[in-house]
Amino acid sequence: MxxxxxxxxxxxxxxxxxVPESFGNNxxxxxxxxxxxxxxxxxxxxxxxALTNSVFAMERARLGVVTKKGKNSKGKVNELIIEGDKNFRKTYLTIKGIDQNNSRNYDSEKRTIQVVVPAFDKSEVATSKLLLSIGLESIYKSQNKIFSKYDFTDMKNYLTTKENQDWPFTTSEYEIGKFKSVPTFYDKYRLKKAHCKLTILEFDDDTLIFQFDFGGISMMINLLNRKLDWFKELIKKDKQAQIYPEHYRTKLGIKEV
Ligand SMILES: [Zn+2]
Structure with a gap:
């Protein structure tokens, strides 16, 4: 083959x-x-x-996902150590390393605190590659016509390291068109049960946007090339939308948040 x-x-x-096994897909x-x-x-x-040093680590722990090795999920984002429950109960997660830098709005009456976790810890490039690979593999599996319609050479060169320029993606979930599911029927249903949603939008001739949702996290990437016309449209509607890796923000004149 x-x-x-x-x-x-x-x-x-x-x-x-x-979808990696450590997201709960078997x-x-x-x-x-x-x-x-x-x-x-x-x-x-x-x-x-991408799975252990990003916002995905937090979400895997929150959802009580079982890893490939049958363990509770663990991760580290900057100084925060994140661990899911040993009995895989949802919303029982342990976060170590919280200090004044990543906690806000302590409410002594309600006894609540907001923990601020950065989305990535030098894991932007890894995350972009993960999104690209899930995108192409799912299309190959479930959308034959789209797989043969488009030229994925740029992505293939990037993922096989023939070429190493960063590839941009966004954490925005704003949908700039009608996305359709990549997996069909039973796959779609089972993935939904595993908190995963994989959708695509044929935006224009050289923009095929792949959206990957896991629990409350949503990310989008153009599978065909690094062009950002689609993101320029998106940011008009979602002013908070962020693009990663960060140097693409300078290119687009977006302010840091
Ligand atoms: Zn190969």
């Missing part, structure tokens, strides 16, 4: 999970050989970082 990322013929032994997979062992091992590096 030919690897969908590097085009190499291979007889890979492992089954690729389209059913939405690709046949052996669709992703070669080289690509698979390259991907596991950024996958690990």
């Amino acid at each position: 030919k690897c969908i990322f590097c085009d190499n013929k291979n007889d890979a032994k492992s089954i690729e999970h389209i 059913f939405y997979t690709l046949p052996k050989g669709a992703v070669c062992d080289d690509c698979n091992s390259r991907f596991s590096t950024f996958e690990g970082k």
